[in-house]
Amino acid sequence: MSQDKTMAIERLREISGEIEGLVNEAERLIQTEGSEMAYSRAKSYWIGHILGALTGRGSMVTMENTIAEMNEEEISERQ
Numbered sequence: 001m002s003q004d005k006t007m008a009i010e011r012l013r014e015i016s017g018e019i020e021g022l023v024n025e026a027e028r029l030i031q032t033e034g035s036e037m038a039y040s041r042a043k044s045y046w047i048g049h050i051l052g053a054l055t056g057r058g059s060m061v062t063m064e065n066t067i068a069e070m071n072e073e074e075i076s077e078r079q
Contacts, residue, residue, distance in 0.1 A: 001074045009067050016054050016063045023050050 027047050030039045048057070056062040 001071070001078065005070065005074045009071055012063065012067050012070075016067075020051065020054050023047055 027039075027043065030042050034042070051057055052062075054063050056064065
């Protein structure tokens with residue numbers, strides 16, 4: 001695998017973790033300081049969508065799927 005692609009994959013994993021951490025922090029803030037309705041809506045919509053896109057919960061194609069696909073492409077290119 002090329003060094004550039006390896007670095008890109010590693011950085012994408014870092015970004016995914018950072019986003020997930022920030023969304024979890026936002027969720028905790030809304031849960032503790034917002035109304036029950038605001039929390040319920042946020043969790044059902046934008047929180048669920050973002051986490052779904054990152055982790056696969058509720059999403060068909062995740063960021064991890066994209067990283068894996070890039071990794072597979074790089075392996076295929078070397079063969």
